[in-house]
Amino acid sequence: NWTDAARHLETLVGEDPSLEVSTAIIDTHELAVREGFRGSPTILIDGEDPFASPDDPAGLSCRIYQTPGGPAGAPTLEQLRAAIAERSI
Numbered sequence: 001n002w003t004d005a006a007r008h009l010e011t012l013v014g015e016d017p018s019l020e021v022s023t024a025i026i027d028t029h030e031l032a033v034r035e036g037f038r039g040s041p042t043i044l045i046d047g048e049d050p051f052a053s054p055d056d057p058a059g060l061s062c063r064i065y066q067t068p069g070g071p072a073g074a075p076t077l078e079q080l081r082a083a084i085a086e087r088s089i
Contacts, residue, residue, distance in 0.1 A: 001062065001073030005041040008077045012084065019084070032058045039063030041074055043083075050083040051075055 006023070013019045026037045036044065038052050039061040049056075051065060065075045075083070 002041040005043060005074040008074065008080050009043075011077060012080060026060065029059055032060055043075065043080070045083055045087045048087075050086065051079075 009019075009021050013021055024035065026032050026035060026040075026042075031037070035058075036042070036047075036049055036052075037058055037060075038049060038056045039059065040063055042049060042063065043051065062073065064071045064073065065079070067076050067079060069076070
């Protein structure tokens with residue numbers, strides 16, 4: 001699922017080259033907790049996960065996102081656009 005998320009992020013960078021995207025490999029529970037990783041893929045915007053609930057646990061797992069089309073392994077391009085726009089306000 002991280003490849004779908006990465007593809008969406010590449011599209012967004014193509015639309016707005018000022019966006020900066022970095023990736024990290026999270027391979028231990030301790031690192032997941034420290035980085036706020038709530039499953040793969042986790043997308044942080046300015047260090048915060050716009051798709052997580054405060055009680056979502058950190059850890060090494062696959063992640064499910066609620067999308068308009070139903071549960072999916074990554075947020076939609078439109079959901080990412082909205083999350084980025086919201087952080088830019």
